Amino acid sequence: MIEVKDLHVSYGEFLAVKGVSFTVNEGELVTIIGANGAGKSTILMALMGLRSCRKGQILFDQTDITTLPAHLRARQGMAIVPEGRRLLPDLTVEENLRIGGYIHTDQAIVTEELERNFTLFPRLKERARQISKTLSGGEQQMLAIARALMSKPKLLLMDEVSLGLMPKFVDETFRIIAELHQKGVTILLVEQNAKKALAVADRGYVLETGHIIHSATARELLNNSEVKKAYLGGV
Incomplete structure (x- = not known):
């Protein structure tokens, strides 16, 4: 559904995303986890066309959309649930x-x-x-x-959907995400709550200071001692 190749994204001189490559296949729920400031939300902004790429390529449904404006990406089948909700x-x-x-x-x-x-x-x-x-x-x-x-949308981008929510609403939100996945919606989820994200995902990527440092199935990441220690509150 989407293929990202060697993506670099910057804010002025600061390079926030440094050569990231990953894929999301049709029907998958893929999550990108990592600490605050790792570059997770920046990746979604670049995919949606809300932040320009310094280098790299974005293929959506086998079409190069690297320079396509955001409104045309929406018409091609991308939608985003932005951090902070941004309702009218x-x-x-x-x-x-x-x-x-x-x-x-x-x-x-x-x-x-x-x-x-x-x-x-x-x-x-x-x-x-x-x-x-x-x-x-x-x-x-x-x-x-x-x-x-x-x-x-063909692809739903979800950015930090649990941020600022009471625990009961966090649980409800992830229940909805799991239900959407079961219905066949293709989802790329960026999330600080790594345990919740990996519990519903098929695969995951771990982002650290703009680099992907781990890539595996969600189950493998949940059982990875390094990931447990850094992101899941365990050893």
């Missing part, structure tokens, strides 16, 4: 969702996707006319995920 705070739940489906020219598809997401997130249906900034943090995260799903 003064619009209702339903209005935020409809904006997520803007790429559909057929309003029947928008209505269909709206109902699909209301089925997946019943709490959002209950709050359809509620202003989004008045939702709880967990409800806002659900809305951010649902908004991204409105475009029926």
